[in-house]
Amino acid sequence: MRHLLLNTLIKQNVYRLGCNRYSTLQEPKEPIVKSKAIPGPKSLELKDKLDAVQSTGTIQLFADYEKSAGNYICDVDGNVLLDVYTQISSVPLGYNHPRLINVFKDEKNLKTLINRxxxxxxxxxxxxxxxxxxxxxxxxxxxxxxxxxxxxxxxxxxxxxxxxxxxxxxxxxxxxxxxxxxxxxxxxxxxxxxxxxxxxxxxxxxxxxxxxxxxxxxxxxxxxxxxxxxxxxxxxxxxxxxxxxxxxxxxxxxxxxxxxxxxxxxxxxxxxxxxxxxxxxxxxxxxxxxxxxxxxxxxxxxxxxxxxxxxxxxxxxxxxxxxxxxxxxxxxxxxxxxxxxxxxxxxxxxxxxxxxxxxxxxxxxxxxxxxxDPGKVLLLEEIIKVIQEEKLLANVNETGKVLKDGLLNLEKEFPNILNSTRGRGTFLAINCTNTNVRDRIITALRHTGVQTGGCGDISIRFRPALVFKKYHANIVLDRFRTVLKSL
Amino acid sequence: MRHLLLNTLIKQNVYRLGCNRYSTLQEPKEPIVKSKAIPGPKSLELKDKLDAVQSTGTIQLFADYEKSAGNYICDVDGNVLLDVYTQISSVPLGYNHPRLINVFKDEKNLKTLINRxxxxxxxxxxxxxxxxxxxxxxxxxxxxxxxxxxxxxxxxxxxxxxxxxxxxxxxxxxxxxxxxxxxxxxxxxxxxxxxxxxxxxxxxxxxxxxxxxxxxxxxxxxxxxxxxxxxxxxxxxxxxxxxxxxxxxxxxxxxxxxxxxxxxxxxxxxxxxxxxxxxxxxxxxxxxxxxxxxxxxxxxxxxxxxxxxxxxxxxxxxxxxxxxxxxxxxxxxxxxxxxxxxxxxxxxxxxxxxxxxxxxxxxxxxxxxxxxDPGKVLLLEEIIKVIQEEKLLANVNETGKVLKDGLLNLEKEFPNILNSTRGRGTFLAINCTNTNVRDRIITALRHTGVQTGGCGDISIRFRPALVFKKYHANIVLDRFRTVLKSL
Missing domain, CATH: 3.40.640.10 (Type I PLP-dependent aspartate aminotransferase-like (Major domain))
Known part of the structure; x- marks a missing residue:
């Protein structure tokens, strides 16, 4: 997988920007879960600290964004989660995309950013x-x-x-x-x-x-x-x-x-x-x-x-x-x-x-x-270019088909737990029998290294980034099956 | 003045960051007005272009933020205006402050910015x-x-x-x-x-x-x-x-x-x-x-x-x-x-x-x-540091006194045009006889190189950046007097 990624990068002329650039893109082969529970002890410590000044009832974990890469979000306890929720559906190109890192290395863009x-x-x-x-x-x-x-x-x-x-x-x-x-x-x-x-x-x-x-x-x-x-x-x-x-x-x-x-x-x-x-x-x-x-x-x-x-x-x-x-x-x-x-x-x-x-x-x-905010428009400019150059809409459709078919299969395999797979592209959801089961599945998925999100009363929503590939979808489906079997 | 600025910069260890950094801070000695009217022809051209996709009824000029420095905003027609309105009171340290330019040269900060x-x-x-x-x-x-x-x-x-x-x-x-x-x-x-x-x-x-x-x-x-x-x-x-x-x-x-x-x-x-x-x-x-x-x-x-x-x-x-x-x-x-x-x-x-x-x-x-937005918090962090290190609140009070005293003098000198000088620090305002006179003064001030803003029906508001110094205040007062005499 890394080899493939490298090839893609060389093709995109990203690799030649320097090794330190490239390193930011290196996804792990699969999720890594180190702490017994998520949030782990370090996240809980930070939560206490935050709680002194701000409501923390909605916090799931504290992330290490410096170490996060592509579709993987790292947290402070060394967990590396495959992120199919992406900050409530707001991250288009994954974490630390080299093209976005480069936007503000341009002095002109930097001045646009600070002179708001x-x-x-x-x-x-x-x-x-x-x-x-x-x-x-x-x-x-x-x-x-x-x-x-x-x-x-x-x-x-x-x-x-x-x-x-x-x-x-x-x-x-x-x-x-x-x-x-x-x-x-x-x-x-x-x-x-x-x-x-x-x-x-x-x-x-x-x-x-x-x-x-x-x-x-x-x-x-x-x-x-x-x-x-x-x-x-x-x-x-x-x-x-x-x-x-x-x-x-x-x-x-x-x-x-x-x-x-x-x-x-x-x-x-x-x-x-x-x-x-x-x-x-x-x-x-x-x-x-x-x-x-x-x-x-x-x-x-x-x-x-x-x-x-x-x-x-x-x-x-x-x-x-x-x-x-x-x-x-x-x-x-x-x-x-x-x-x-x-x-x-x-x-x-x-x-x-x-x-x-x-x-x-x-x-x-x-x-x-x-x-x-013109600074945000500069990021959007680069995002649109990457979407077009890397044909990410086509990727969404291909990956979406794998993910949706997989969810439909899981639905058949576990008809007492899952139903109503739906959605377009990778913008997908599935229903669980009730809220309790849904919440247990989301928590269990996180503990196998997959970050999803709930919506409505009984649904799990999938909101991966546009750079989410078929092999990522297969990891999600495998872990989902493991969780369902364990219920 | 440039000499003084240079000394300050050397004291702050900013100068050693390189000449290209320093150059961004170089304010002109006084405002420069090149076009017959503001907005000038290039601003008007851009306004036409913008008008095709967006309402432009509120546009005053198109700025060149790359060239703007400190208290001076440059526009595309080569005008360099002393800015005492500062983007509706939203610019604390003036344009292209070297400390703000440096915030995102730190890779860690850059990652905070793009991984929102x-x-x-x-x-x-x-x-x-x-x-x-x-x-x-x-x-x-x-x-x-x-x-x-x-x-x-x-x-x-x-x-x-x-x-x-x-x-x-x-x-x-x-x-x-x-x-x-x-x-x-x-x-x-x-x-x-x-x-x-x-x-x-x-x-x-x-x-x-x-x-x-x-x-x-x-x-x-x-x-x-x-x-x-x-x-x-x-x-x-x-x-x-x-x-x-x-x-x-x-x-x-x-x-x-x-x-x-x-x-x-x-x-x-x-x-x-x-x-x-x-x-x-x-x-x-x-x-x-x-x-x-x-x-x-x-x-x-x-x-x-x-x-x-x-x-x-x-x-x-x-x-x-x-x-x-x-x-x-x-x-x-x-x-x-x-x-x-x-x-x-x-x-x-x-x-x-x-x-x-x-x-x-x-x-x-x-x-x-x-x-x-954590990216904005990083800018705020640097702004607070500069405010404290450069004792900018004290500066606001000193400059504010010069500006307010000057406005009070103008009020006495032109009692049929001005009244009700008021405010705290450099957050000041003065009333004009009526809306028409107020609007004429703001336009005339702009044409002498001073950008102010109106508020209410008959007021001119002063909202300089915190780095606005006594000599800037004196430029504003001089140009204001010239305008009032010409009415």
């Missing part, structure tokens, strides 16, 4: 070119504008704002803002701050700031005690698996959910809280890796068009290649592009693509101090 | 130590916990959430969440998503995501068409200047505003939308550099304590030394620490300091993928 501008006011001279060559290069087909942000929540929040502004523009027509609008919005009242809503789906996750949180419905602990906008929540399709044995039933499920969307739009119009936009993930991730059919998504778009409602596709977790296409919604064959597509995570910064209709006419309506 | 973790789950081994040595090192007195975020809006949004959780904990006592709470919050309804409010002030700016925006009231264009929570808005003191000639009247103004706060707390309790927290800037920045007296702030804290309401001080713009103390609220001599202090901008990342009461008992309540 207020991009909306004093952008650097490279900014227009970078947007064109990097971000517009990956723009979803049909969307010609980009608004940059910093994280997923801010991307959705600002996209919602763009949608509200677009909606009110349609209502207002060519009329100017009235004095009453100008005054009332300053004290949080209508008509300036109108009642308008974003429709979202049960099980959805769109972020945790107060606007985004009003469209998030994956777990109660995210929402408890936090005030919310009264915005409508529709059912997301819940399919029976395997899909090809439940076609008619799942089709009915699509129809039921689409009717609910129409009903809610009607209902919220009647109660003077009209739906300006619909926000939806192409695959509900945090909520349990729930997928919906291309037909469902096209039906949703058609309802949105009919009702004058914007359709926002939240690709914060799905965007960047994990589903085998750069944007998951490319799988849906929309007749027209969605109105807004938001992103973050693997793309390093956040933002949203949209068309001209969603650019406010007046300045300072969608604005903040930083409006993104 | 989900800090809440898999933090790096250095994270506890970095929080202790960097962030807790600058913690406001009396606050022992830190929650890290990415930007100002996210910091305030999550701080509000911490406040709501704290408030509901008091209401709930030791009782567990009820099933009704768990179910209702999932569909955005009470009692799980209760009616609770954050009281803010007219003229306030706390960010632009939907929760933060409900506490922002600086300009209608920020709020128009965006749904808002029905949260109370109290008057912020509006003082008569000079302060020492209007003591009694301003004291009455304090009392009036404090009464209004009490009334609103009462009113919102009665309408079952109780006030859980009060958010306030130590100096309202975006809203017009409005200050309030230490007495007002202490009075506000006393009301909060009495009513069981949390007091949040938003130091996003004021934090980091510009007011002559690291935190502006240190000027207020609070008897007890505020409950929450939020920050971002000059501190590179965002977050909030708080005490144990504002740490949720359950995991995942305050959480997101990144929870900040």
């Amino acid at each position: 501008p207020a991009l909306g006011v004093f952008p650097g001279k490279e900014w227009p070119e970078k947007l064109h060559s990097i971000l517009m290069n990956i723009a979803p087909k049909g969307l010609n504008k980009i608004t940059t942000m910093m994280c997923g929540s801010c991307s959705n929040e600002n996209a919602y704002k763009s949608i509200f502004i677009w909606y009110q523009n349609k209502v207002r027509g060519t009329a100017a803002f009235t004095e009453q609008e100008k005054c009332s919005c300053m004290i949080n009242q209508a008509p300036g701050s109108p009642q308008l809503s974003i429709l979202s789906f049960k099980g959805a996750f769109h972020g945790r700031t107060l606007g985004a949180l009003s469209t998030t419905h994956s777990k109660y602990i995210h929402k408890m005690d936090i005030p919310s906008f009264d915005w409508p929540v529709a059912s997301f399709p819940q399919y029976k698996y395997p899909l090809d044995e439940n076609v008619a039933e799942n089709k009915k499920e699509d129809q039921k959910c689409l009717s609910e969307v129409e009903d809610l739009i009607e209902q919220y119009t009647k109660k003077s809280n009209p739906v300006a936009g619909v926000a939806i993930e192409p695959i509900q991730s945090e909520g349990g890796d729930n997928e919906a059919s291309p037909e469902f998504f096209r039906g949703l778009q058609s309802i949105c068009k009919k009702r004058g409602v914007a359709l926002l596709i939240d690709e914060v977790q799905t965007g960047g290649g994990g589903t085998g296409k750069f944007w998951c919604h490319e799988h849906f064959n929309f007749e027209q592009p969605p109105d807004v597509v938001t992103f973050s995570k693997k793309l390093q910064l956040g933002g949203y693509f949209h068309n001209d209709d969603f650019v406010p006419n007046e300045p300072y309506r969608i604005f903040n101090t930083w409006m993104g | 973790p989900a800090l809440g789950v898999f933090p790096g081994k250095e994270w506890p130590e970095k929080l202790h040595s960097i962030l807790m090192n600058i913690a406001p007195k009396g606050l022992n916990k830190i929650t890290t975020m990415m930007c100002g809006s996210c910091s305030n949004e999550n701080a509000y959430k911490s406040i709501f959780i704290w408030y509901q904990n008091k209401v709930r006592g030791t009782a567990a969440f009820t099933e009704q709470e768990k179910c209702s919050c999932m569909i955005n309804q009470a009692p799980g998503s209760p009616q609770l409010s954050i009281l803010s002030f007219k003229g306030a700016f706390h960010g632009r995501t939907l929760g933060a925006l409900s506490t922002t009231h600086s300009k209608y264009i920020h709020k128009m068409d965006i749904p808002s929570f029905d949260w109370p808005v109290a008057s912020f003191p509006q003082y008569k200047y000079p302060l020492d000639e209007n003591v009694a009247e301003n004291k009455k103004e304090d009392q009036k505003c404090l009464s209004e706060v009490e009334d609103l707390i009462e009113q919102y309790t009665k309408k079952s939308n109780p006030v859980a927290g009060v958010a306030i800037e130590p100096i309202q920045s975006e809203g017009g550099d409005n200050e309030a007296s230490p007495e007002f702030f202490r009075g506000l804290q006393s009301i909060c304590k009495k009513r069981g309401v949390a007091l949040l001080i938003d130091e996003v713009q004021t934090g980091g030394g510009g007011t002559g103390k690291f935190w502006c609220h240190e000027h207020f001599n609070f008897e007890q620490p505020p409950d929450v202090v939020t920050f971002s901008k000059k501190l590179q990342l965002g977050g909030y300091f708080h005490n144990d009461d504002f740490v949720p008992n359950e995991p995942y309540r305050i959480f997101n993928t990144w929870m900040g």
Whole structure:
């Protein structure tokens, strides 16, 4: 394996950058588990130290990122785990990719990094070119504008704002803002701050700031005690698996959910809280890796068009290649592009693509101090190049097939424990009988050297980096089988 | 001047790092204006290019950050402006500070930068130590916990959430969440998503995501068409200047505003939308550099304590030394620490300091993928060191005195144009007769090589970097006088 890697590296001209560069890429042959439990004693010690200043209830381990390489994350107890969770799906090229290490060895890039501008006011001279060559290069087909942000929540929040502004523009027509609008919005009242809503789906996750949180419905602990906008929540399709044995039933499920969307739009119009936009993930991730059919998504778009409602596709977790296409919604064959597509995570910064209709006419309506981060765009630039040069989308599809077939086989082998394998590319999930079993499997997998993540109540999600190869998938499947046998 | 700078550099052992390092620090002797107008032709060309993919209504110029140095920002048309606005107050050490350039020449730091973790789950081994040595090192007195975020809006949004959780904990006592709470919050309804409010002030700016925006009231264009929570808005003191000639009247103004706060707390309790927290800037920045007296702030804290309401001080713009103390609220001599202090901008990342009461008992309540950015913390580490080593707070106070005295003199010299000089340290502002005059002055100043910013309707704000020296202040004052004479 190392030999193969070396060949690849030489082909990519990476090796000649020097041995110390190359060494950073050296993955182990397989996971190494040294401590009796994970977190091990050194992680627990650091957790105590951290606990003095910060909540640590969510910490799984303390990593040694200097030693981590490719698909393997090292922790402070000497464990080297095959990482198929990748920082909640946010690492595109694995750890210490030499191409990313080199980005800031370039003095020009280093200066871009440390001289962080207020991009909306004093952008650097490279900014227009970078947007064109990097971000517009990956723009979803049909969307010609980009608004940059910093994280997923801010991307959705600002996209919602763009949608509200677009909606009110349609209502207002060519009329100017009235004095009453100008005054009332300053004290949080209508008509300036109108009642308008974003429709979202049960099980959805769109972020945790107060606007985004009003469209998030994956777990109660995210929402408890936090005030919310009264915005409508529709059912997301819940399919029976395997899909090809439940076609008619799942089709009915699509129809039921689409009717609910129409009903809610009607209902919220009647109660003077009209739906300006619909926000939806192409695959509900945090909520349990729930997928919906291309037909469902096209039906949703058609309802949105009919009702004058914007359709926002939240690709914060799905965007960047994990589903085998750069944007998951490319799988849906929309007749027209969605109105807004938001992103973050693997793309390093956040933002949203949209068309001209969603650019406010007046300045300072969608604005903040930083409006993104040029340093992150430089990383994204290199990531996109590597994805293209190394044909990583093809790799995702090939590896994804191995992983998915393997999961389907495990499902057959252990029908009392596993079911409902699903997903696209390497963006996969499988259900366990119940939460307890799911949690035990994730812990046991970690102790055999495989880091996965849970989602929903009973699902395990797989979110490997784009450089995750077939032989990595086979390691995961082998260890998974061992764990299942031991249950 | 160059000679002095060189001496300083040699003393700091920076010079020996090599001439190419030193060259980055070389400020010009004075501003250089080459183009007839700013933005000049090259900026306009880039603006056209950017306009194809992004809204450009707020762009003032395109900068050349490679050539910018210290307090001087260069643009693409060869203009070199003395920058007293510093990317909306977010640049602590000026441009291309050699110490910041060196941060990522360290391979270990570089790896921290490119291996960005989900800090809440898999933090790096250095994270506890970095929080202790960097962030807790600058913690406001009396606050022992830190929650890290990415930007100002996210910091305030999550701080509000911490406040709501704290408030509901008091209401709930030791009782567990009820099933009704768990179910209702999932569909955005009470009692799980209760009616609770954050009281803010007219003229306030706390960010632009939907929760933060409900506490922002600086300009209608920020709020128009965006749904808002029905949260109370109290008057912020509006003082008569000079302060020492209007003591009694301003004291009455304090009392009036404090009464209004009490009334609103009462009113919102009665309408079952109780006030859980009060958010306030130590100096309202975006809203017009409005200050309030230490007495007002202490009075506000006393009301909060009495009513069981949390007091949040938003130091996003004021934090980091510009007011002559690291935190502006240190000027207020609070008897007890505020409950929450939020920050971002000059501190590179965002977050909030708080005490144990504002740490949720359950995991995942305050959480997101990144929870900040260790790469930014490394920059902050170096910034704090430079602030301490170069005694930059003392510099801010000395320079601030020169700048403020100079502005007061200009005010006397041009009483029909200027009034109400105010502020602390170099965090200063002055009012103009009206918006038109203010805007003309800012444009004219730019054309003499001084970049300032507007705030409120009629104010010019000064937000130089902490490395802004007395001789820089004198350049600003000279050019300001020239502009005023030409009006």
